[in-house]
Structures are given as structure tokens and as C-alpha cells.
Amino acid sequence: MIRKTISILTAIKPTEDKEEWSVTEISRKLNMPLQTVYRLLGCLTDVGFVVRDRETKKYKLGLSIMELGLSIRDNLSVRNTALPIMEKLASQTKESVYLTVPEGHDGIFIDCIDSPQLLKITEPIGMRRPLCVAASKKVILAFFQTKKRQKVINKLDKLGLVSSKEDLLKELEIIQSQGFAISHGETTEGTVSVAAPIFSWENEVVGSISVAGPEHRFVGTRLHEFIKLTTRASCDVSEELGWLEQYN
Incomplete structure (x- = not known):
């Protein structure tokens, strides 16, 4: 589970072309079940490591993980x-x-x-x-x-x-x-x-x-x-x- 969580954090790392990711995109990129991605994103959102945009419904790294780094x-x-x-x-x-x-x-x-x-x-x-x-x-x-x-x-x-x-x-x-x-x-x-x-x-x-x-x-x-x-x-x-x- 820890490896999967780290994989998600790594997968949504911002690039020059992309800052936000949908659950489907993350699932496809990691070849991980949608349900698992949803669950882990929920946990990461709760602690502020990931944030969800209310309009786009997409996810990106949150300030908490930036502060940690x-x-x-x-x-x-x-x-x-x-x-x-x-x-x-x-x-x-x-x-x-x-x-x-x-x-x-x-x-x-x-x-x-x-x-x-x-x-x-x-x-x-x-x-x-x-x-x-x-x-x-x-x-x-x-x-x-x-x-x-x-x-x-x-x-x-x-x-x-x-x-x-x-x-x-x-x-x-x-x-x-x-x-x-x-x-x-x-x-x-x-x-x-x-x-x-x-x-x-x-x-x-x-x-x-x-x-x-x-x-x-x-x-x-x-x-x-x-x-x-x-x-x-x-x-x-x-x-x-x-x-x-x-x-x-």
C-alpha cells in the first residue's frame, strides 16, 4: 500500500505541460484499479498531500507535501x-x-x-x-x-x-x-x-x-x-x- 501511495504522488508530480490529473488518467498511467486510486487519493487529500479541484475534479500535489520537502x-x-x-x-x-x-x-x-x-x-x-x-x-x-x-x-x-x-x-x-x-x-x-x-x-x-x-x-x-x-x-x-x- 505504501508503494502504491508513493506511485500516485510521483505520478501527479507537475510538469511543464500538466499540473492536474484525473482519476482515470492516474489509473491508466499506473495500471492501477480505479477503486484503489480513489481510496488512496482520498487518504492523501485528508492530510493535505493532494488537493482536488472542485471544478475540474482533477488532483494535484498539495501544499503539505511541498512544505515537507x-x-x-x-x-x-x-x-x-x-x-x-x-x-x-x-x-x-x-x-x-x-x-x-x-x-x-x-x-x-x-x-x-x-x-x-x-x-x-x-x-x-x-x-x-x-x-x-x-x-x-x-x-x-x-x-x-x-x-x-x-x-x-x-x-x-x-x-x-x-x-x-x-x-x-x-x-x-x-x-x-x-x-x-x-x-x-x-x-x-x-x-x-x-x-x-x-x-x-x-x-x-x-x-x-x-x-x-x-x-x-x-x-x-x-x-x-x-x-x-x-x-x-x-x-x-x-x-x-x-x-x-x-x-x-
């Missing part, structure tokens, strides 16, 4: 753009540097430059955590557009992941006003993380860059320097992605 592209673009800047930041701080992107109500580490020091923070690539936990995730949540942020918070609260919505909202306001987030031991005890948001050319937050390490190395002037370097790095990545608006 664009999200993959954006994540790859963020990673490719951020990597050299992350390497520079890691060299400057001598601490571990992470790249995090949002997916649903979670944040996912998609790349890391490990600290050269013996005592360091090592989190696995692909690790998923709620957007209400730790600096690298909270800074993304803080800079979501209002409706999206509220939707994510409601979801997290429904899942029992938020102890106090009021406290979380206050913390997110502070993060947004200062342009960065700091967390102490929220993921790993005895550690500190400093994170700043990454924006796309559309001025939407698409990820975060963070520096993490043992708590005793994140104190005083050293912490202030890490904040400065991290926010500068996030600006550099954002500008490479076409972001124009600056924040303090």
Missing part, C-alpha cells in the same frame, strides 16, 4: 551554512557546539562540533527533546511566531511536559528580549548551555546554535564572552541564509 531543504541548508561557523565558534570557545532544528513540539540535534578538552559535553546527534527543555530548544520556542508558539506550548502542556505555563511564558519573554537563552543542567547535570536563534530569509526561526560545557567553565567574564560569540555566530548563519533583520 521545503522543511527538509531548509534543514540541509541550515546545516551546510552553519557548519563552518560552528567550527569557528568551537575553536574560539574550546567547548562543544550544537546545531538544533525544530520538528513539531521537539528540537533535534542535527550536528555537533565536539570540544577538544577531556572534560566535555557529548550529546548524540539525532537526540530529540521537547522545546520547553534547555537553552537550545527554548530559544527556538521563544522566537516562534505568536500563534505557532502558543500552539506548541498548548501541546507540550497537554502532554504534561510543562510544569507552569505562566513561568514558561515569562522565561520565553526574557529570552526574546535579550536574544539568547541560558540553561543550567536541564539536560545533563552540572552543565551550562548558551544558545541563540537562527533565522531564515523570511525572518522565521529555523534552528539554534549553542555552546555547552561543564558549569565551572561557564562563569564570570568567560560566560559573557560565550554569549557574545554565540549570538554573533547565530547572526552570521542567519545572514548567510538571507536574513536581514538584526537583533541585539
